Amino acid sequence: MRLYFKFVAIIVKSQMQYKASFFMTVAGQFLVSFSAFFGVYFMFDRFNEVNGFSFAEVLICFSAVLLAFSLAECFFRGFDTFPKLIRSGSLDRILLRPRSVILQVLTSTIEFSRVGRFLQAVIMLCIAVPTCGVVWTFGKVMTLLTMVIGGMAVYSALFILYAGISFFTIEGLEFMNVLTDGTREYGKYPLSIYGKGVLSFFTYVIPVALFQYYPFMYLIGRSDNVWYAFLPLICIVFILPCYAFFAFGLSRYKSTGS
Amino acid sequence: MKQYLSFFRIRFVAGLQYRAAALAGIVTQFAWGFLSVLMYKAFYESNPDAFPMEFSQLVTYLWLQQAFLALFMPWLFEQDIFDSVVSGNVAYELCRPCDTYNMWFARNAATRLSNTVLRCMPILIVTAFLPAPFRMTLPAGWLNAALFLVSMILGFLVQVSISLIIYISAFYTVSAQGIKMLSITLTEFLSGAVIPIPFFPEAVQKVFNALPFASIQNTPFLIYVGYTGGAEAAIAVALQAVWLVVIIVAGRLLIGHAMKKVVVQGG
Secondary structure, eight states: OHHHHHHHHHHHHHHTTSHHHHHHHHHHHHHHHHHHHHHHHHHHHHHSOBTTBOHHHHHHHHHHHHHHHHHHHHHHGGGGGHHHHHHHTHHHHHHHSSSOHHHHHHTTOOOGGGHHHHHHHHHHHHHHHHHSOOOOOHHHHHHHHHHHHHHHHHHHHHHHHHHHHHHHHSSOOTTHHIIIIIHHHHTTSOGGGGOHHHHHIIIIISTHHHHTHHHHHHHTTSOOOGGGGGHHHHHHHHHHHHHHHHHHHHHTOOOOOO | OHHHHHHHHHHHHHHHTOHHHHHHHHHHHHHHHHHHHHHHHHHHHHOGGGOSSOHHHHHHHHHHHHHTHHHHOTTOOOHHHHHHHHHSTHHHHHHSSSOHHHHHHHHHHHHHHHHHHHHHHHHHHHHHTSOGGGOOOOOSOHHHHHHHHHHHHHHHHHHHHHHHHHHHHHHHHSOOHHHHHHHHHHHHHHTTSSSOGGGSOHHHHHHHHHSGGGGTTHHHHHHHHTSSOHHHHHHHHHHHHHHHHHHHHHHHHHHHHHHHTOOOOOO
């Protein structure tokens, strides 16, 4: 753990070398997500509601997903550049060092510029929490917390899975973007609005709905089923098969040379 | 002229080599397209009266957006141009006996076009045969089809000329990461890539339509689906042409100014 913080400190220092660019990137990130926010805002300005969900309710859902994604991305985006590590042969160098591969990949890049997205999620949450009409009991606060934690787990797992797949394809797979960036983009609305098929895909195959739709229904009082609040914890289990796949890929890894 | 054409050709042919990537891209774009259609369907069913156009028009708009994504995507930049400014290799480019602006223009245009050629046909063909709510329709009429073609070309060139401004700005800021991101966001939002411009409130629409970004994908797509037609469409196309000239002139002035004081990095 101490080693991890040491790596983090070095990365912070190196990113601060290009200060202007760093702040522009943060500002850019901030605006990028805000364009999505305004997209939602103007849609509700016109339609008032979607499937009975109000703007403030959707905002809760949106900010929980974004918060989870930005936290996972900040720490696990190192896996995003993983195909590059394989192609360039840098992975061989990592394997030679007497430290765990995961730790080294985690610390190969930490994108603090993603803090813009995080900030924006926090701001949206601040707007949504008082206006959405939820009575914030301890249980509801915990539900929101488990949503974020569960979401972080799912996105981290997907990043690891992506890295695992690239052992076999060498190239990154663009299709994985549908699962990560796609669920972030379309996850701003409760998944039920896309219909039954999409909802069950994201319940049983990729457990996005487990931290997004079900606990959200409990949170806004559409469902009395308290167990929905605990569903996000199942998402943490999703890391296991993804990690297993990554480990399997690693054990089969033959260097790409150069 | 010949040298720029050959730059164009080299890039174009190189782009055509990435067929597996294109296939993966097509699959991704189908997924995005379907999810968008489903999302708008939910809004449509919640409040059909507030919908600014026919639902089938919107579906066609969304599929056009996916099919011609590569043509208009604001995030397509050639990283090697930015890298060459940081590393100093841009000096070689500047030494070439041809105009840097035209050369970069040809490269960016070719990359976009080759990506589009690979991706657009499967999407257009498949979506034309999809069942009812997902089906893409034909253009609204012969006149609209003709105007659509002209408008597509103009919109494409406007997007390339905006990308060029970002390339040139690298001479001023060295690391272009930040400005790149800002431009991508603004272009996406103001061009109607996040939500189509007719979905904004009236007052906001007026502002957006006056900006150059509406000339990119908004104008041709709305002509295709028949949302704009007749004189209104002709004016929109004329506006595209005006913006194209203005942005190209601005880009040329910027690069001219940058060339006078360019500092080449590295050694």
